[in-house]
Amino acid sequence: MRNILITGGAGYVGTILTPQLLARGYNVAVYDMCYFGNHLEPHPRLKVIEEDIRESERFAEACWGVDAVIHLACISNDPSFELDEGLSRSINFDCFEPMVKAAKDKGVQRFIYASTSSVYGVSDEPEVTENHPLVPLTLYNDFKGQCEPLLFKHQSDDFVCVTIRPATVCGYSPRMRLDLTVNILTNHAVNNGKITVFGGAQKRPNIHIQDLCDLYERLLGLPAEQIAGETFNAGYQNNTVMEIAEIVKSVVEQEMPERAPITIETTPTNDIRSYHINSDKIAAKTGFKPSHTLEDAVRDVCRALKAGKLPDSLSDETYVNVKTMQRLKVS
Numbered sequence: 638m639r640n641i642l643i644t645g646g647a648g649y650v651g652t653i654l655t656p657q658l659l660a661r662g663y664n665v666a667v668y669d670m671c672y673f674g675n676h677l678e679p680h681p682r683l684k685v686i687e688e689d690i691r692e693s694e695r696f697a698e699a700c701w702g703v704d705a706v707i708h709l710a711c712i713s714n715d716p717s718f719e720l721d722e723g724l725s726r727s728i729n730f731d732c733f734e735p736m737v738k739a740a741k742d743k744g745v746q747r748f749i750y751a752s753t754s755s756v757y758g759v760s761d762e763p764e765v766t767e768n769h770p771l772v773p774l775t776l777y778n779d780f781k782g783q784c785e786p787l788l789f790k791h792q793s794d795d796f797v798c799v800t801i802r803p804a805t806v807c808g809y810s811p812r813m814r815l816d817l818t819v820n821i822l823t824n825h826a827v828n829n830g831k832i833t834v835f836g837g838a839q840k841r842p843n844i845h846i847q848d849l850c851d852l853y854e855r856l857l858g859l860p861a862e863q864i865a866g867e868t869f870n871a872g873y874q875n876n877t878v879m880e881i882a883e884i885v886k887s888v889v890e891q892e893m894p895e896r897a898p899i900t901i902e903t904t905p906t907n908d909i910r911s912y913h914i915n916s917d918k919i920a921a922k923t924g925f926k927p928s929h930t931l932e933d934a935v936r937d938v939c940r941a942l943k944a945g946k947l948p949d950s951l952s953d954e955t956y957v958n959v960k961t962m963q964r965l966k967v968s
Contacts, residue, residue, distance in 0.1 A: 638704035638705050638746060638747065638857055638858075639663055639664055639704060640663070640664045640702055640703050640704045640705075641665050641666070641703070641704065641705050641706075641707065641857065642665075642667075642668055642699060642700060642703045642705070642706045642707070642745075643655060643658075643665060643666070643667050643668065643706075643707045643709060644668045644669065644690055644706070644707070644708045644709055644710035644736075645668075645669055645708075645709035645710030645711065646665065646668065646669050646677075646685075646707075646709065647669040647671050647674075647675045647676065647685065647812065648669065648673065648710070648812055649806070649810050649812050649813070650751075650810070650846060650849060650850065651667065651669070651709055651812075652676050652677060652810050652812040653810050653846055653847065654709075654850040654853055654854070655667055655677055655683065656677065656678065656680075657850050657854060658854060658857075659680050659682055659683055663682070663857075664682045664684075665680075665682065665683050665684070666683075666684045666685075666686060666699060667683065667684070667685045667686065668686045668688060668690065668696065668699055668710070669685070669686070669688075669710065670687060670688065670689055671685075672962060672965055672967065673812055673955055673958075673961060674812065675687075676811040676812045690710050690732050690736060691727055691728065691731070691732045693732065693736070697739035697742070697743060700740050700742075700743035700745055703740070703744075703745050704746050704747065705745065705746060705747035705748070705749065705857055706736075706740050706745055706747070706748050707749045707751070707853055708736070708748065708749065708750050708751060709751045711728060711729045711751075711777075711781070712724065712725050712728050712729055712777070712959075712962065713777070714816060714959070719959050720959060720962060720967075721968075722776060724962075724967065724968060725777070725780065726776070729776075729777065729781065729784070730780040730783055730784060733784045733788075734787045734788075734790075737787065737788055737791050737798075738791065740796075741791050741793075741796045745796070746795060746796065746797060747796075747798075747799075747861075748788065748791075748796065748798050748799075749799055749801065749856050750785070750788050750798070750799070750800045750801070751801055751803060752781045752782065752784065752785055752800050752801065752802045752803075752868075753777070753778055753803060754802045754804050754805075754842055754871075754872060754912070754914050755774075755775075755777070755778040755805075755910060755912075756771045756772075756773060756778045756781055756782040756802060757772060757912040757914070758771070758772030758774045758778065758910060758912070759772060759910060759911050759912065760911070760913070762912075762913070763913060764913060765870075765912050765913055765914045765915060766870070766914075766915045766917075766918065767868045767869065767870055767918055774909075785800050785868065788800060789866055792865060792866045794861075797861045797864065798865065798866060799856060799864040799865070799866075799867050799868075800867070800869070801853075801856075801868075801869055801871050802868065802869065802870050802871065802914075803844055803872070804841075804842035804843050804844040804870075804871065804872030804873065804875075804914060805818055805819070805841055805842065806843075806845075806846050807819035807820055807843050807844070807845060807846065807931065807934035807935075808820075808845045808846040808847065808929070808937050809846070809934075809937040809938050809940075809941045810846055811946075813941070813946075813947055813956055814956060814957075814958065815947075815956035816956065816957045816958055816959070818841055818843070818878065818881060819843055819885065819931060819934050819935060819938075820934075820938055822885040823885050823888075823889065823935050823938040824938070824942070824947075824950050824951065825951075826885050826886060826896070826899045827896060827939060828950060828951050830899055831899065831902060832882045832886060832899060832902070833903075833904060834878055834879055834882045834901060834902065834903045834904070835878070835903075835904055835905070835908060836878055836905070836906035836908065836909075837882070837903050838877055838878070838879065838911070839877060839906075839908070839909065839910060840875055840876070840911045840912060840913045841875075841876065841877070841878055841910070841911070842872035842873075842874070842875045842912070842913065842914045843872065843873065843875075843876070843934070844871055844872050844873050844927060845873065845927065845929030845930065845931070845934050846934070848873065848928065848929050849871065852871055852919075855923060855924075855925055856923070859923055863922055863923060864922070864923065867922065869916075869918055869922070869923070870914045870915060870916045870918065870919065871916060871919055871925075872914045872916045872927075873916070873927035873930070873931075874931045875913045875914065876931065879901075879903075881931065882901050883901070884931055884932060884935065885899075885935050886899040886901060888932050888935040888939065889935065889939055892936060892943070893939065893943070
């Protein structure tokens with residue numbers, strides 16, 4: 638498989654994954670509306686299709702000659718409930734099965750779906766495996782979970798389907814998101830000298846953006862029998878929100894001693910999502926083991942801020958998905 642189509646390939650994860658695959662010799666088509674701009678460098682083996690995934694016929698055309706689809710595009714993260722429910726449904730759910738059918742009809746051999754570990758909602762289980770019941774708390778994780786069985790309806794010998802449930806992603810990307818826990822706390826620690834923790838006892842799994850991109854690349858090359866019809870958790874460190882804040886404080890004070898001491902304040906929250914995911918299955922089945930830590934992610938964001946790569950990081954709404962879509966009046 639050498640011809641890859643990445644929906645959302647100009648997004649937070651896609652902007653790291655796309656050049657990585659190009660560097661490995663793949664031909665990459667990025668299918669993305671580019672609401673947040675296009676930070677991808679031109680490349681002779683890169684094609685950017687600025688189009689909406691809800692345009693089923695256009696997506697079907699883009700699938701001609703494609704060996705594998707990596708489906709990242711969506712209205713992402715739980716605050717998407719602030720948008721119109723119809724918009725979230727149309728992008729995150731209604732168009733999903735038509736996309737899968739179009740890919741299969743056009744001869745695509747592999748479909749990799751990025752779901753989310755937030756489908757587990759709240760769980761007291763010490764180790765949440767892939768068999769744990771899904772407990773959707775928001776439109777985002779509800780629609781993400783509903784898409785999973787729709788994908789596997791179309792699993793066949795010549796159409797390999799696999800679902801990944803990633804932990805919350807963290808770390809620097811040229812198409813940066815500052816609406817994710819580790820990234821938010823790092824931004825505020827650097828620029829305000831203060832971290833505000835909402836709640837604190839909730840358990841939140843994280844995975845470094847580079848590890849997630851390495852996983853998607855690995856899934857392109859593995860034998861079909863190792864991944865066909867499988868659902869995998871993909872996380873690394875499971876910490877409470879307060880533990881994450883303490884890690885951020887420590888790393889920022891190391892990277893920027895002039896900012897010390899960073900203070901941590903707590904405030905009540907109605908965001909009760911809490912779960913501790915187990916990622917043993919993906920290690921056993923595919924050999925994938927993350928190698929980048931939460932500390933690495935904080936350090937990367939610190940250095941990007943120091944280097945001026947994230948201007949106006951406290952005020953620019955482009956770093957916050959929901960606010961940008963509200964400003965653009967996406968419909």
